[in-house]
Amino acid sequence: MYTRIYFFRFPKDTCDRPIIYHLIKEHEVEVNILRADILPEREGVMILELKGAKNNVRAALAYLEGLGVGIERLATRVRRDEQRCFECGACTGICPVQALYVRREDMAVLFDPDKCTGCGQCVLICPVRAMEMSLGKEWLQLESVTMD
C-alpha cells in the first residue's frame, strides 16, 4: 500500500467536473479529503491523501496532470525553520497527526513532513513562528472568502 499526501491546484475550467469520482472509480485509489476549497469560476485547491497500489496512484496522478491540475507533494510545501525552532514542544500537543512529535529518549522535538496534513494549527501556536506553509496566495484568498 502506497500513501502520499498531495497539494492539488485545479484550473478554473475543471470545477464543474466530477474529477474525484473518476479518481476513485477508474483508478482505484482511496481518497481522503483533508482540505478543499472549490468555488465556481475560481481556481480550486485541495489537499488529498491518496492511498492505493503504487501503479494506481501514479496513474491517478497522470490523469490529473492531463487535466492541467497542478500537483505537488504537500511535504514540499511545509517546512520547519530549524534556526528559529528551539524544540520547546508546544506544537506537539496540538498536531492532530503526530507529524510534530517528541522523541521521548532525549525529548527532541521532531517534524515529519510526510505525515503533515497541512491543517496549519501549528503555524500560530509556535511561539517563534518556525512552521512555514506555503500553500499559495490563492489558498489564503479562498480562506478569507470562506470565512466571510
Place this chain on the structure above:
Amino acid sequence: MTTKKTYEEINARIKSGQAVIVTAEEMVTIVREQGVKEAAKKIDVVTTGTFAPMCSSGAFINFGQCVPTIKASKIWINKVPAYGGLAAVDTYLGATEPAEDDPLNKVYPGEFKYGGGHVIEDLLKGKKVFLEAKAYGTDCYAARKMKKEMTLDDLPHALLCNPRNGYQNYNCAVNLSDKVVYTYMGMLKPNCRNANYCSAGELSPLMNDPYYKTIGIGTRIFLGGGVGYVTWHGTQHNPNAPRTENGIPRRPAGTIMVQGDLKQMSPDWIKGLSILGYGNSLAVGLGIPIPVLDEEMAAATGRGDDEIYTQIVDYGNDYTNGINKTYGEVSYAELKSGTITIAGKAVTTASLSSTVKARKIAETLKKWMQEGSFFLHEPASLLPGPG
C-alpha cells in the same frame, strides 16, 4: 568522613583542569549508582540549564546623544514603546511590550507578531533597529525629537536585566472550562483535553539547589549564550512554598533576577516570542553551575524527574479568578512521558520549556569550566530561604 569543599578549592581544580564537572542529568545517574557520599567526593560541579519563555525580561539601553541633545520622554524602538522615565537617553525595553500598532486581542486570538522580545533578538542578530524619541525640551536638552537607526554595536550600553527568571517549578496548566483558552501556558483545549507544563525538571537551576545554599547575589551564570550574574532574588520569590520530603517545592517557589551584557549574548539563546492570544515574551537560555560543597548538595543535584512534582492548575476559570485550587500532583517523569492521568482520564502533555536546549546549556557550562574559561563566583549573599 563527610566531604566539605570550598569555592576556592573547586576553582583551583577548574584552573588546573582537574575539576570533575557533570550535568544535572548525569548527576542523577551518578547518585543513584554510587550513592550520595561517593558522588559528593567525586563531583565538584553540577551544571544546570533551562530555555523557556520568561516574561519578566527586558533590557536597559543607553542609545547615545544627538545634537542638540535630548531628554527623551517617549521612546519607541521599531515601533515598540520603551520606558522614558529615566535619564536623558536611558531606557528600559520590556520583552512583553507589543508594537504600538499591534491589533492586540481585537482580532481574537491576537497574533502579537512583534514586540520587545523581538527587538532584543533583532539587536543580537546585528540588525538595524529604528529608534524614535520625543521630548518636551529643556534649556540643557533642547531637542524635541530624535530618529536614528542603530545596531547593537552602535549602542553605548545594553544590559539584559530580567527581574524574574528561572522559576523554581511551575504549574501544569489545563482548561476545565468548555471553551478554548489562549494563555501564557499556550493554547488549552476545553474539558481538559491537553496539559502544558514549563520547567526543565531535573535540569532546572533552582531545582538543583532547592534551599538556595549556593545561589545568591553574585553567582556567575550562563545567560543568553554569554556570561551573566544573579543580582537579586526575583520578584515573587517565594521560598515558603510547600515542599516534598526531599526539599523540592511542589509549586512555583524561588525566582532569580539576572543581568548580563547584551553585547556578548547570542540570538541562539535569546528569542522573541509571539504567544497566540496572550502577547509577546522572550525565551531566555540560562544555566547555573552548582558547586557540590557537601553531601547535601550532592543529594540535591542528584534528584531526578521522578522525584520532582508539580500541581495541576485550571487556566479555564481558576487562574484568572485567583482561585487557588489544584487538581492533582504529577511528576516531571510523568509529564515528560507525554501523557498524564487527571481524574482517571489520560491527557496529552506538551512542554513550553525546551529539554534539548536546557541540556545543551548545561553541557556548554560544563565545557567552559573544563576549558578553564569559566569559574564559580561565591555569592555575596544567598537568596532568602524558607522561614
